[in-house]
Amino acid sequence: xxxxxxxxxxxxxxTTGLAGSGLILGVRHGWASLIPVPGLDPESSVFEPxxxxxxxxxxxxxxxxxxxxxxQGARTTCCMLLSEELEVDLEDVKVVQALGDPKYGNQSTGxxxxxxxxxxxxRRAGAAAREMLVEAAARRWGVPAxxxxxxxxxxxxxSERLTYGELAAAAAELxxxxxPSLKDPADFKLIGTPQRLIDTEDMVRGDAVYGYxxxxxxxxxxxxxxxxxxxxxxxxxxxxxxxxxxxxxxVIELEPNATGLTNAGVAVLATNTWAAMQGRAALNVQWEPGxxxxxxxxxxxxxxxQIASEPGTxxxxxxxxxxxxxxxxxxxxxxxxxPYAVHAMMEPPAATAHVQGDRCDVWSATQAPQWTVGEVxxxxxxxxxxxxxxxxxxxxxxxxxxxxxxxxxAALLSQKSGRPVKVLFTREDEIxxxxxxxxxxxxxxxxxxxxxxxxxxxxxxxxxxIGWTFPDGGATPGGQERGLGLTTMPYRFPNIQIxxxxxxxxxxxxxxxxxxxxxHATAVQSFMDELAHELGRDPVEFHMAxxxxxxxxxxxxxxxxxxxxxxxxxxxxxxxxxxxxxxxTLPARQGLGFAMHYSFFSYAAxxxxxxxxxxxxxxxxxxxxxxxxxxxxxxxxxxxxxQGAVAMGLSLAKFGRISLRxxxxxxxxxxxxxxxxxxxxxxxxxxxxxxxxxxxxxxxxGVPPTMPAVLNAIFAATGVRIRDLPLEGQDLx
Amino acid sequence: xxxxxxxxxxxxxDADPAMPLLWVLRDLLNLxxxxxACGAGLCGSCTVHVDGEPVxxxxxxxxxxxxxxxxxxxxxxxxxxxxxxxxxxFETNTPQCGYCQPGQxxxxxxxxxxxxxxxxxxxxEAMSGNLCxxxxxxxxxxxxxxxxxxxxx
Numbered sequence: 001x002x003x004x005x006x007x008x009x010x011x012x013x014x015t016t017g018l019a020g021s022g023l024i025l026g027v028r029h030g031w032a033s034l035i036p037v038p039g040l041d042p043e044s045s046v047f048e049p050x051x052x053x054x055x056x057x058x059x060x061x062x063x064x065x066x067x068x069x070x071x072q073g074a075r076t077t078c079c080m081l082l083s084e085e086l087e088v089d090l091e092d093v094k095v096v097q098a099l100g101d102p103k104y105g106n107q108s109t110g111x112x113x114x115x116x117x118x119x120x121x122x123r124r125a126g127a128a129a130r131e132m133l134v135e136a137a138a139r140r141w142g143v144p145a146x147x148x149x150x151x152x153x154x155x156x157x158x159s160e161r162l163t164y165g166e167l168a169a170a171a172a173e174l175x176x177x178x179x180p181s182l183k184d185p186a187d188f189k190l191i192g193t194p195q196r197l198i199d200t201e202d203m204v205r206g207d208a209v210y211g212y213x214x215x216x217x218x219x220x221x222x223x224x225x226x227x228x229x230x231x232x233x234x235x236x237x238x239x240x241x242x243x244x245x246x247x248x249x250x251v252i253e254l255e256p257n258a259t260g261l262t263n264a265g266v267a268v269l270a271t272n273t274w275a276a277m278q279g280r281a282a283l284n285v286q287w288e289p290g291x292x293x294x295x296x297x298x299x300x301x302x303x304x305x306q307i308a309s310e311p312g313t314x315x316x317x318x319x320x321x322x323x324x325x326x327x328x329x330x331x332x333x334x335x336x337x338x339p340y341a342v343h344a345m346m347e348p349p350a351a352t353a354h355v356q357g358d359r360c361d362v363w364s365a366t367q368a369p370q371w372t373v374g375e376v377x378x379x380x381x382x383x384x385x386x387x388x389x390x391x392x393x394x395x396x397x398x399x400x401x402x403x404x405x406x407x408x409x410a411a412l413l414s415q416k417s418g419r420p421v422k423v424l425f426t427r428e429d430e431i432x433x434x435x436x437x438x439x440x441x442x443x444x445x446x447x448x449x450x451x452x453x454x455x456x457x458x459x460x461x462x463x464x465x466i467g468w469t470f471p472d473g474g475a476t477p478g479g480q481e482r483g484l485g486l487t488t489m490p491y492r493f494p495n496i497q498i499x500x501x502x503x504x505x506x507x508x509x510x511x512x513x514x515x516x517x518x519x520h521a522t523a524v525q526s527f528m529d530e531l532a533h534e535l536g537r538d539p540v541e542f543h544m545a546x547x548x549x550x551x552x553x554x555x556x557x558x559x560x561x562x563x564x565x566x567x568x569x570x571x572x573x574x575x576x577x578x579x580x581x582x583x584x585t586l587p588a589r590q591g592l593g594f595a596m597h598y599s600f601f602s603y604a605a606x607x608x609x610x611x612x613x614x615x616x617x618x619x620x621x622x623x624x625x626x627x628x629x630x631x632x633x634x635x636x637x638x639x640x641x642x643q644g645a646v647a648m649g650l651s652l653a654k655f656g657r658i659s660l661r662x663x664x665x666x667x668x669x670x671x672x673x674x675x676x677x678x679x680x681x682x683x684x685x686x687x688x689x690x691x692x693x694x695x696x697x698x699x700x701x702g703v704p705p706t707m708p709a710v711l712n713a714i715f716a717a718t719g720v721r722i723r724d725l726p727l728e729g730q731d732l733x
Numbered sequence: 734x735x736x737x738x739x740x741x742x743x744x745x746x747d748a749d750p751a752m753p754l755l756w757v758l759r760d761l762l763n764l765x766x767x768x769x770a771c772g773a774g775l776c777g778s779c780t781v782h783v784d785g786e787p788v789x790x791x792x793x794x795x796x797x798x799x800x801x802x803x804x805x806x807x808x809x810x811x812x813x814x815x816x817x818x819x820x821x822x823f824e825t826n827t828p829q830c831g832y833c834q835p836g837q838x839x840x841x842x843x844x845x846x847x848x849x850x851x852x853x854x855x856x857x858e859a860m861s862g863n864l865c866x867x868x869x870x871x872x873x874x875x876x877x878x879x880x881x882x883x884x885x886x
Contacts, residue, residue: 199828200831203831215765640869643871670771
């Protein structure tokens, strides 16, 4: 085995200011040195045309990444967009992770937005810097800029060559072009080519720094026993028993914060994690569970069903469904249920804070650094400008790490203890103190006219809105949540009625990879499959027929900037069917299932090939998937995202269930909240279709079609129609 | 004081003998490549080798490994030169978030030491204790075949 060629090492340590053995607080003087300008010594930086590009006289090109890395490749894609237009080689740049700061615009990494929202801004940032460097070289040589070209970190004219480092000082004197010219996509050298994620070598060496890995001199580790029921309070606990544990330093109470992000808790602070956990176990906290300790999952389900029997808030109405139903030959109806689910990303939430006077540094595995700034500042009662949020790598996130609750806890504990404090969630904390993917109950009805012609579509979706998480939020799902797969139903029914029902939640609701699209796609795509079988039609043929002629949809959940084109949906659907050999004859108890879905302005279709043994054991052999997310930046990352989406969708379909008993979550670790393991992973074939000239999302759109594709395949294999998730415990024999 | 042999180095730590090896490595020896994810031996993220065998360091007490050779992810590479299994992971672009990968790599190294040319079935068996939530399983399987000299499957 040959040695790896020396790849440039981009240790995350260097990029977060935690160089070497850690940021040496207290040695430097003055606040300015405590907020390192990311990765740069300001005095050596001579060319900084914008917040993303910086070139020192030493020739080091630094690119600042303002989006967070949680495995989706954001750090790499951001660098690709900048490097392409700047004309530097990806392996030659130094990557700096941005602090949370509004000067970068939207940093919140979620909603599959990184490429979609930065496609132009980051390319312009790179192009502006390139134009200035080229102009500086042209002036030096006394030639027109148009006769010069940039390549691999240098400007060239004939046989003359000046590196960016040599030009940096002169370029810094020039005005920043307001409207730099972008490359013709036909000239892209980097965009569209498969690239290894820039942190890969650190990751395989074990050098990558995650939220859990932050260390500071004098650090205390906190383990927090939180109320098992949201809004509960403690009656008593044994602080002395906790303090008696070796290496425990302090026991500190935490009050729930005003913004609803944190619940009451008792923190045990120690000089190492094990001691903090042992001390916490000794606390023996007695809880007053409060008013939310009444809810149990079975009762919840009955309540959801009841609400679904009444009209909800209309999100889309076309024609007159009631009239169509009244005159229909028959009504076909089905209902679907999915329980609460949780993220269970490999790295539980973790954040470190160091409060010094009215200043606070935070190191957090967060998707939302600016929200973290605001919440920490609010909790500490200090201005946001006094809070510096350094972002580590995220060991998975899936939406959970958009909430800054753990950073708030760390900040409060640092303020109270006077030392830097790292808050580590255990796995049980992660599962029991989450912001949950909502449970849902959905009713779908199709009105069928003469000859089985579909004349009406009614879909009512009942699920707790994300607003229940926040103090002022108790709400019916709004347009944003309805637009996640409910109102975006693409089929041509002459009469359409789409509603959302209001139900309260005793647990906090949050975003989870693709959010409401998951249960909406499961219901819509299962129902279309059921309807096809009811009408004796081939499911794929039926989907395509009901899509009809391509059109641009304007509904809740669409955006004219990224037009919702049913022709693109049709194209991925046809591609997936073709890849899978749709229609081929399979042995007994094997089946193919089809599903397709529009989300985050992208289009994804899947065919799952499953077999179900006589004993009812499910095997997913293969998933063929086609995806259209517009122009591609990093095709390797797209393939990886689709593989990951299938793994997540399959985990949820098989096992995903969070249940409540008297308001508390019953699950706690991977034994009772299982996820798929390597032997359960199907072969996955990914085809990328590139349509249009603006990229859309890829982190999430693969998840929604996975579940219905598998459920429809189970039906094809067995005749058993699964309408309740998860599969675990259900008889497929 | 407990004497440990970690990545070829003899070290002594002053720790509660019941402290899991994971926290000794991470908090007392500052070897943070070994990851916590479940604390109950369910997910494999904390996998290290003890006497060459894969062990879940979150449930192995420090006392139980005293004096026995322990290898962590930091002990695999030879300076700039990656271990063949790390290299295979690198070349196949296996990591996404990367968090579970040190444990995956150590499980794979142990597999390849006892079965240099593993079949898919052997890989399934050996790797089923290591969870990944990003869904890198297919590339993990490919990387193991590549490290075995098969150039990927």
